[in-house]
Structures are given as C-alpha cells and as structure tokens.
Amino acid sequence: MTDRRVELLLGALASVVLLLIVGMVIFVFTKAWPSFANNGLKWFGPGGNVDDQLIDIFNSPANPANYVYKLRAYPLIYGTAITTIGAVVIGLTFALLSAIFIVEFAPPRLRAVLEPVVRLLAAVPSVIYGLIGILVLVPFIGNDLITAEQKKSVAFVVQLSGSSLLVAVVILTVMITPIMIAIIVDALRSVPRSWTEGASALGVNRWRVIWTISVRAARPAIIAAAVLATARALGEAIMLSMVSGSVGFAPNPLDGLTFLFEPTRPLAATIVDNAEGLSVKPFGQTIYAFAAVLLVSSLLLSLSGWAAKQPLKRYGVRA
Amino acid sequence: MSRSHRLLGVCAIAGSVAAFPASASAPARTTISISGSTSVAPLTAKLIRGYLRAFPGSVSFRLAQGGSDVGVADVARGRVTIGDSSRDPKPTDPGGIVFNKIARDAICIATHSSNPVKNLSQAQIQAIFGGRIRNWSQIPGSGVTGTINIVVRTAASGTQDAFDKIFMGSTRVSSSAAQKASNGLVAQAIRSDPNAIGYVSLAFTNGLNDAQYKGVGCTLRNAKSGQYEGTRNFWMVTRGRAIGAARRFIFWINNSRSASAIIANGWVPLR
Numbered sequence: 001m002t003d004r005r006v007e008l009l010l011g012a013l014a015s016v017v018l019l020l021i022v023g024m025v026i027f028v029f030t031k032a033w034p035s036f037a038n039n040g041l042k043w044f045g046p047g048g049n050v051d052d053q054l055i056d057i058f059n060s061p062a063n064p065a066n067y068v069y070k071l072r073a074y075p076l077i078y079g080t081a082i083t084t085i086g087a088v089v090i091g092l093t094f095a096l097l098s099a100i101f102i103v104e105f106a107p108p109r110l111r112a113v114l115e116p117v118v119r120l121l122a123a124v125p126s127v128i129y130g131l132i133g134i135l136v137l138v139p140f141i142g143n144d145l146i147t148a149e150q151k152k153s154v155a156f157v158v159q160l161s162g163s164s165l166l167v168a169v170v171i172l173t174v175m176i177t178p179i180m181i182a183i184i185v186d187a188l189r190s191v192p193r194s195w196t197e198g199a200s201a202l203g204v205n206r207w208r209v210i211w212t213i214s215v216r217a218a219r220p221a222i223i224a225a226a227v228l229a230t231a232r233a234l235g236e237a238i239m240l241s242m243v244s245g246s247v248g249f250a251p252n253p254l255d256g257l258t259f260l261f262e263p264t265r266p267l268a269a270t271i272v273d274n275a276e277g278l279s280v281k282p283f284g285q286t287i288y289a290f291a292a293v294l295l296v297s298s299l300l301l302s303l304s305g306w307a308a309k310q311p312l313k314r315y316g317v318r319a
Numbered sequence: 320m321s322r323s324h325r326l327l328g329v330c331a332i333a334g335s336v337a338a339f340p341a342s343a344s345a346p347a348r349t350t351i352s353i354s355g356s357t358s359v360a361p362l363t364a365k366l367i368r369g370y371l372r373a374f375p376g377s378v379s380f381r382l383a384q385g386g387s388d389v390g391v392a393d394v395a396r397g398r399v400t401i402g403d404s405s406r407d408p409k410p411t412d413p414g415g416i417v418f419n420k421i422a423r424d425a426i427c428i429a430t431h432s433s434n435p436v437k438n439l440s441q442a443q444i445q446a447i448f449g450g451r452i453r454n455w456s457q458i459p460g461s462g463v464t465g466t467i468n469i470v471v472r473t474a475a476s477g478t479q480d481a482f483d484k485i486f487m488g489s490t491r492v493s494s495s496a497a498q499k500a501s502n503g504l505v506a507q508a509i510r511s512d513p514n515a516i517g518y519v520s521l522a523f524t525n526g527l528n529d530a531q532y533k534g535v536g537c538t539l540r541n542a543k544s545g546q547y548e549g550t551r552n553f554w555m556v557t558r559g560r561a562i563g564a565a566r567r568f569i570f571w572i573n574n575s576r577s578a579s580a581i582i583a584n585g586w587v588p589l590r
Contacts, residue, residue, distance in 0.1 A: 008325065012332035049494040058474040062411040139511040151466040151514075155453045158495045161468040161512050242504075246497040263497065273500050276385055276475035279392030280411065283474075 035289035038069035047072035050248035058283045067282040075250035079264035084233045087172035095180035103188045122178035130239030133171045138162040166260040168244035176229035187221030227305035241269035354383040355390020355403030357501040358520040369581045378564045387477030402556035406477030418554040423587035425521040426549045427529040427537035431513040434462045438531040450493030469496040470508045470517030481551035
C-alpha cells in the first residue's frame with residue numbers, strides 16, 4: 001500500500017462523510033423552505049395554538065394553490081429550550097461535583113465501582129429511560145404529586161396529567177449526566193501532577209487544590225462535555241414524546257409550582273409524533289422546517305462551544 | 320502525480336462510493352409487505368397466521384405499522400404491497416389506489432377502571448372532547464372527582480378521523496388534549512391516570528372501562544348487529560386492483576370461512 005494510494009483512499013472516505021453532511025443539510029433546507037417562505041419570521045413567534053395549526057395544515061385541501069401553511073412554532077421552540085437548558089444546567093452541576101468526588105475524594109473501592117457504573121449508564125439506550133418514565137414517574141407525579149387544586153387552576157387552558165416538564169427534565173438529566181461525568185473525570189485526571197502536588201506542598205487542602213487548579217485547567221473539557229450533552233438533549237425524540245406531555249404548550253413560569261407540572265413537547269418529539277403525516281405535502285414541509293431549526297440550533301451550539309473556549313486561550317490553557 | 324490529479328482522483332472515488340447505494344435492489348417477488356394503521360395491525364397479524372396455516376410456504380409476509388396515512392402513502396409510492404387503513408378514502412389521497420374493505424371495527428370511549436362511567440350521549444362526548452365540560456362532577460355516574468384529562472390521537476391517525484366523523488361531527492376537539500401516536504399509547508395513558516378519557520379500537524380495551532354510547536354497549540355483538548353506532552371500516556389498500564399474491568390474500572380474507580372466523584374474534588366480518 002503506497003502512501004499515494006492510502007492518501008487517495010482516506011481522502012475519499014473523508015470526502016464522503018463531508019458530502020453526506022452537506023447533502024443532508026441541503027435536502028432538509030430545500031424541503032423546509034415553503035413553510036418558512038409562507039410564514040416569514042412570524043414562524044418563530046407566538047400566536048394561536050400550534051396543535052390546531054398543525055391539524056389545519058394536515059387537512060389542507062388537495063389543490064396546491066390552497067395549501068395551508070400558517071404556523072407559529074414558539075411553544076415548541078420554548079419547550080425545547082427550557083427542557084434542554086434545565087437538563088444541562090442541573091446535569092452539569094451534578095456531573096462536575098460527582099467527577100470531583102470520583103477523582104479526589106472517593107475511597108478506592110467505591111471508585112472502582114463508580115467508574116464502570118457511570119460508563120455503563122452512559123451507554124443505556126434512551127428509550128429505556130422513556131419506558132421507566134412512562135410506567136413509573138408519570139403515574140406517580142400525576143396521582144401523588146399534582147394536587148386537584150392545581151389541576152383545576154389551569155383546567156381552562158391545559159390539562160395536568162403527570163407527563164410534564166418535570167418528568168422531561170428529570171429523565172433528560174439522568175440521561176445526559178453519565179457521559180458528562182465520564183468526560184470531566186478524564187479531564188481532571190489529565191491535569192499535570194506537578195501542578196496539583198506543588199499546590200499541596202504549599203499547604204492547600206484537597207478541595208481548594210482541585211477547585212482552583214484542576215477544574216480551572218479542565219474548563220475546555222467541561223465546555224466540551226456541556227456541548228455534547230446539549231446536543232444529545234436537543235435531539236432526544238422518542239423518550240420526550242413519551243413523557244413530556246404530547247401537547248404543544250409553552251409552560252408559564254408565572255404559575256409558580258404548577259409551571260413544573262405543565263405539559264410541553266419539544267421539537268424533536270413533535271417530529272416523531274407527527275412523522276406519519278409526511279405524505280400530506282404542506283405537513284411534510286412543516287416537519288422538515290422543524291428539522292431545519294434543529295440542524296441550525298446544533299450548528300449554533302458547536303459555534304458557541306468554540307466561542308466559549310476562546311477567552312481561555314489567553315491563559316495558556318490548552319483549549 | 321501532480322496535485323490536481325490527486326484531487327481529481329479523490330473526488331472520483333468519493334463520487335463513485337456515494338453513487339453506489341443509489342442503485343437500489345429490485346423488490347422481492349414472493350414477499351407481501353404491509354404497513355399502515357395501528358388499529359388494523361392486530362387483525363392483519365392474525366389473518367397472516369391463518370393464511371399461512373391454510374397455504375403453508377406459499378408466500379412470506381412483512382408487517383409494519385405507522386398509521387393509516389403512512390399505509391396509504393407507502394402503497395401509492397409502491398414501497399409496500401398492501402396498506403392497512405382504518406379510515407375511509409379521502410379526496411386528498413393520492414390517485415391510482417384501490418380500497419378493499421376487509422372488516423368493520425368498533426371505537427370505544429374508554430375511561431380508567433376506577434371511573435365506571437356507564438353511558439355517554441353524543442352531546443356529552445362532544446362537550447367533553449370539545450373542552451366545554453372540564454370536570455368529572457358534571458358527568459353523572461363518574462367514580463372520580465377532579466378535572467377531565469382528554470387523550471386523543473395525532474392528526475394522521477385513521478382512528479382519529481373516524482372518531483371525528485362519527486362522534487364529534489362538526490365540533491372540534493379541544494386544543495388542550497394530549498395527542499398520542501397509537502392505540503397502545505392512548506390505552507397506556509388512560510391506564511395510568513384515573514381522570515383520563517379517550518377513544519381506542521375495541522381490541523385495545525383490556526383493563527379499561529368502556530362507556531356505553533347512546534345506551535348501547537361497546538361490544539362485538541352490538542357492533543355486529545349494527546346497534547352500536549361507533550363502527551368504522553377497515554381497508555386494505557392496493558396500488559391499482561390487487562394482482563398476484565396480494566389478490567389471493569385479499570380474496571381469501573373476503574371469501575373464506577376460516578378468515579371470517581378469525582375476524583369474528585374481535586371485529587365484525589363482512590359476511
């Protein structure tokens with residue numbers, strides 16, 4: 001195998017991957033364009049009930065001149081944003097503190113159990129979390145946690161039945177935390193020992209050493225872990241469609257505690273629930289529009305991850 | 320080799336690798352592929368088993384679900400041989416497809432087993448599912464108190480289409496209803512919430528309480544006699560008139576006694 005032949009072959013494989021991604025993006029955007037064109041920027045705004053609008057689009061008359069496209073997807077985008085941000089913020093806190101415990105404070109026997117268990121949890125398929133959610137958490141929250149007064153207080157707008165924002169955020173957090181723990185543990189371990197030993201020699205206790213030196217040095221990896229977890233949370237479809245409520249509703253934070261119990265339905269779950277309607281042309285284009293929004297948000301996510309690492313380069317951190 | 324030649328070679332190999340999957344394989348001849356309604360799927364599975372018992376080794380089947388609309392669209396595009404549909408033909412359906420009726424099915428209004436609502440009139444059903452009545456205290460005979468949680472199907476469902484036409488008429492279903500993607504998920508949602516009410520196909524009412532509609536119980540006998548009004552048709556859709564193995568299968572379903580016996584177990588046979 002000459003060098004030239006290997007270069008050609010490997011270059012071809014890399015190009016195929018690139019062509020695939022570019023092709024996929026172009027395909028989704030061309031299919032999604034009519035939905036954006038007919039709604040303009042109002043597509044992203046609020047206005048009316050998004051489920052009713054989807055039903056109207058699905059029942060469009062057969063004549064292409066009379067296709068219905070009106071959509072105001074704000075409740076779906078808002079639902080995606082709060083479930084993802086909520087899960088990542090809670091998960092990152094848990095992951096960072098657990099990683100510090102595993103690296104520094106855990107007794108050796110406990111560490112020997114924790115590390116393989118965390119990696120195992122990171123590999124569990126998400127639909128299993130969805131089954132546990134729908135069979136255990138949803139009935140528990142619906143029947144034992146939500147009171148009848150709370151259900152009555154919002155009864156004229158939305159129904160509270162257990163599948164809610166709370167279940168979605170909790171299960172999403174459980175799903176994304178193990179992979180974050182695994183990445184941060186590896187990063188904390190790769191901090192040069194001379195740095196941490198030097199600090200200990202100066203009399204600093206273990207907690208301050210790891211917080212002020214290891215965690216600061218591992219910031220790029222923590223950002224990478226957060227970006228990876230957010231990408232997984234954004235794309236989670238099946239599990240969220242089972243447990244998050246199946247209504248295109250934007251939970252209202254002004255409702256107090258009831259805000260956590262209100263149903264919602266992120267974008268990926270909406271795509272999964274409505275994928276059967278692809279055969280109706282305007283409905284299919286609307287679903288592709290949801291997919292285009294998800295593609296753009298993952299692109300923005302990568303960009304923000306890169307941008308978050310830039311200020312760290314100033315201090316010589318290997319970002 | 321010069322730089323530009325190398326680049327050309329890389330692109331050529333990349334292009335040929337990418338074009339390779341485009342040459343799709345030809346469809347198998349003796350496999351009948353079926354996709355479509357989640358309501359028709361249990362019946363189709365039983366019919367397939369019966370057909371293979373009657374004619375072993377004649378043909379092989381592949382059964383998928385996805386919803387009535389998926390079945391109709393798949394058949395129109397030639398992706399499957401037969402599409403299951405639990406809704407009647409719509410004017411917006413693609414052209415060139417033929418609907419073959421195979422059975423009739425009842426749609427039951429179901430509540431949780433701890434909520435033994437006996438009878439619901441059409442006005443009550445329209446008020447509940449339309450969002451005008453929102454509390455169980457306004458329904459006489461209910462065993463629970465509190466708000467009503469309505470569970471419906473997504474827009475593409477044939478069961479939803481039939482429910483809207485038969486029970487709701489011109490009343491629109493409330494926008495706060497939870498939309499589930501299949502009969503099984505609706506049944507699961509009702510089973511886990513004592514305040515829930517929804518509609519499922521007769522085959523999915525295990526463990527749930529079905530309410531009488533206009534004084535007639537949702538049972539197979541009432542559906543057969545025509546007394547229960549909430550019945551709808553099951554269709555097997557083919558692209559053009561059915562030919563070959565698909566035609567023999569549908570002919571067997573419509574004409575053989577063993578097929579009628581299988582259908583009569585949970586659905587209404589046509590003869």
